[in-house]
Amino acid sequence: MRDDNTNNDTGRQGGIRVTLWGALGNILLSLMKFAAGIVGHSRALVADGVHSLSDLGSDLVVIGGLRLAARPEDRTHRYGHGKYEALATLVLGGLLGLAGLGIAVSAMSSALDMLKGSVSAPPRLVAVIAAALSILVKEGLFQWTRSEARRIDSPALMANAYHHRSDALSSVATLSGVLGAMLLGERGRILDPLAALVVAGMILVAAWRILQESGNELLEAAVEPDVEKEILEIIQSVPGAMNLHQLRTRRVGPRMVIDLHLDVDARLSLSAAHAISQTAEDRLRNAFGRETIIYIHIEPGDIVSKTHI
Numbered sequence: 001m002r003d004d005n006t007n008n009d010t011g012r013q014g015g016i017r018v019t020l021w022g023a024l025g026n027i028l029l030s031l032m033k034f035a036a037g038i039v040g041h042s043r044a045l046v047a048d049g050v051h052s053l054s055d056l057g058s059d060l061v062v063i064g065g066l067r068l069a070a071r072p073e074d075r076t077h078r079y080g081h082g083k084y085e086a087l088a089t090l091v092l093g094g095l096l097g098l099a100g101l102g103i104a105v106s107a108m109s110s111a112l113d114m115l116k117g118s119v120s121a122p123p124r125l126v127a128v129i130a131a132a133l134s135i136l137v138k139e140g141l142f143q144w145t146r147s148e149a150r151r152i153d154s155p156a157l158m159a160n161a162y163h164h165r166s167d168a169l170s171s172v173a174t175l176s177g178v179l180g181a182m183l184l185g186e187r188g189r190i191l192d193p194l195a196a197l198v199v200a201g202m203i204l205v206a207a208w209r210i211l212q213e214s215g216n217e218l219l220e221a222a223v224e225p226d227v228e229k230e231i232l233e234i235i236q237s238v239p240g241a242m243n244l245h246q247l248r249t250r251r252v253g254p255r256m257v258i259d260l261h262l263d264v265d266a267r268l269s270l271s272a273a274h275a276i277s278q279t280a281e282d283r284l285r286n287a288f289g290r291e292t293i294i295y296i297h298i299e300p301g302d303i304v305s306k307t308h309i
């Protein structure tokens, strides 16, 4: 819930700061994984490195999106610039999907080569160390981001926190593949490309979620059913509000757009009817933020309610 602008700004600053640290972590982790994966003969670690690189991309979208989407509305963009974030995220989701497919194909072909009997060098200790370090760093980032998200009550930041946790799990898969390939001898080697395949699967699931979410926003999807229910309850709490219909909702970046038809007593004066819709708007903005865009179409209830849809 966003009550005033000062709160909102410190919240955004904190969100940007923890995201910047996450981005720095992802730069260092991807460099370390590429180097250790190549030197240490581990496909799984290189795949995990691609994952960290794509995470860096999503950090940049979050940071850039927070900045761009916060740009005020101007003469040519009367609804603000909130959809920049969804658009950038859609592109990122597409790139992530391609990266996941690329890793999956190369991991499968190397697993098939091993099954056909081609011999490969076992992973080295440096790959184990890099995977273990990645688990520690990502778990730490998860704990920190989650506490920051709780402090400023930000669902976007909370989603980011759980992303760090899933990255830690991706490195757990990598670590077990590398360890198995090192310790189980010739027959265990295949565990490394299999771990790369698991990592690719996790990347593809993440890409699918990102594409779905940003695609929904671009296609003007309605907000979640509980939020619509909350809107109904708020309107019903307004004195003088009668029947509500034609409720339509969508999101433009961080702002919600609500439009609806509201019946009021047909004998009311125009200013009394307007006061009812003003109260409804105020209560909705108190609940969903000052920036919420609201249209309320007032109708004379008892006359048209039987014929009008």
Ligand SMILES: [Zn+2]
Pocket: 051, 052, 055, 163, 166, 167, 206
């Ligand atoms: Zn990730």
Ligand SMILES: [Zn+2]
Pocket: 245, 246, 261, 299, 308, 309
């Ligand atoms: Zn109507």
